[in-house]
Amino acid sequence: MSLKAFHVIFITAASLLAFGLGAWMLRAYNEVQVRSDLIYGIVSFAVGLGLLVYEGFFLKKLKNISYL
Amino acid sequence: MEIPFTSKPRPDTGIYNSKVGIWLFLASEVMLFGALFSAYILLRVGAPEGTWVHGLLNIPIGTFNTAVLITSSVTVVLGWASLQVGNFGRYKFYQAITILCALAFLGIKSYEYREKFLHHEVWLNHKIKVKHGHQEVETDRIIGHLEYEGHHQYFWNTKRLKGTPEEKDKDGKVIKAAVPPVESFKMIPDAFHYTMTPKELAHARKESAGVAHEEIEIKASDVKRLSAFVPSHSTYFAIYFTLTGLHGLHVLGGAIVIFYIWGPGAKMWKTDPQRYMNRVEVSGLFWHFVDLVWIFLFPVIYLL
Numbered sequence: 274m275s276l277k278a279f280h281v282i283f284i285t286a287a288s289l290l291a292f293g294l295g296a297w298m299l300r301a302y303n304e305v306q307v308r309s310d311l312i313y314g315i316v317s318f319a320v321g322l323g324l325l326v327y328e329g330f331f332l333k334k335l336k337n338i339s340y341l
Numbered sequence: 342m343e344i345p346f347t348s349k350p351r352p353d354t355g356i357y358n359s360k361v362g363i364w365l366f367l368a369s370e371v372m373l374f375g376a377l378f379s380a381y382i383l384l385r386v387g388a389p390e391g392t393w394v395h396g397l398l399n400i401p402i403g404t405f406n407t408a409v410l411i412t413s414s415v416t417v418v419l420g421w422a423s424l425q426v427g428n429f430g431r432y433k434f435y436q437a438i439t440i441l442c443a444l445a446f447l448g449i450k451s452y453e454y455r456e457k458f459l460h461h462e463v464w465l466n467h468k469i470k471v472k473h474g475h476q477e478v479e480t481d482r483i484i485g486h487l488e489y490e491g492h493h494q495y496f497w498n499t500k501r502l503k504g505t506p507e508e509k510d511k512d513g514k515v516i517k518a519a520v521p522p523v524e525s526f527k528m529i530p531d532a533f534h535y536t537m538t539p540k541e542l543a544h545a546r547k548e549s550a551g552v553a554h555e556e557i558e559i560k561a562s563d564v565k566r567l568s569a570f571v572p573s574h575s576t577y578f579a580i581y582f583t584l585t586g587l588h589g590l591h592v593l594g595g596a597i598v599i600f601y602i603w604g605p606g607a608k609m610w611k612t613d614p615q616r617y618m619n620r621v622e623v624s625g626l627f628w629h630f631v632d633l634v635w636i637f638l639f640p641v642i643y644l645l
Binding site: 274275276277279280282283284286287290293294297301304305306307313320324327331334335338341 | 644
């Protein structure tokens with residue numbers, strides 16, 4: 274597996290973490306209503322989406338490099 | 342004698358030798374971290390209710406450190422991609438950011454460790470009243486900062502309260518001065534305790550935000566046990582320091598290798614560019630593994 278393939282796996286895992294953290298923070302906001310938790314949750318979801326967009330850009334840029 | 346397949350791929354495997362080597366190494370690393378993760382999960386699910394430490398780590402700092410590592414993974418791969426198109430200057434720039442990110446991660450982690458070493462828990466012989474959020478509760482366990490003679494103290498434990506006698510060598514020369522016993526010290530208590538449920542703890546944190554904490558004078562004779570947040574404090578901190586310490590060592594090792602390839606080892610780019618690119622890729626694979634471990638470590642240790 275090349276660095277390209279591993280990077281794709283890593284970014285996918287990182288975006289899943291960002292979505293998970295976002296959900297976690299929104300749940301915390303729902304329970305205790307701390308405003309920073311809401312902002313934290315929204316920013317986490319935005320970062321997760323940003324990472325997926327970056328992944329698409331990365332795959333397009335490095336399409337000539339092998340996955341092996 | 343030239344070592345074969347350091348630049349060109351082997352016809353039978355389709356990849357060069359050091360890539361096979363790094364994946365075998367990473368497989369052993371998966372077993373190492375996998376065993377520690379399993380240990381964490383088994384200890385966690387086996388802990389009696391209300392005894393597992395939670396809610397004491399700083400989630401924003403942990404999140405920032407996660408972002409630092411994700412950034413470093415992006416710069417590692419962009420550096421490698423720059424070499425693929427022959428842009429050595431850009432590679433140097435991206436890898437410099439990677440090394441700075443590694444140092445930033447270790448610096449932030451050290452700060453977190455320092456905070457833990459400054460924090461203490463005291464178990465008392467009798468119950469006293471403390472504030473948890475807006476509520477006043479009676480408890481015999483307090484967590485918070487410990488102050489003695491006007492300074493916050495690190496690494497204090499029950500033994501420290503008793504003091505230690507002077508130590509001399511065989512010639513009678515004092516090699517370690519006596520540490521006098523402590524009669525009393527001050528605790529600046531947190532407005533919560535980890536034995537609370539996550540919801541209660543979050544409420545107590547919210548209610549106490551921005552409120553000055555009252556100091557409590559504690560007599561040494563009232564102390565049953567005293568411990569800083571160090572591995573001997575609890576099973577949680579033992580596994581926390583083992584996992585994060587081992588991960589930190591991997592970050593340090595990876596940063597040293599990347600620095601060597603980036604700095605003194607960069608001469609190879611002129612003599613054997615393909616082999617140099619392979620080195621960068623292999624170090625990048627290790628770096629991604631280290632970062633991936635953190636992606637699993639962060640939610641398990643900080644959130645759950």
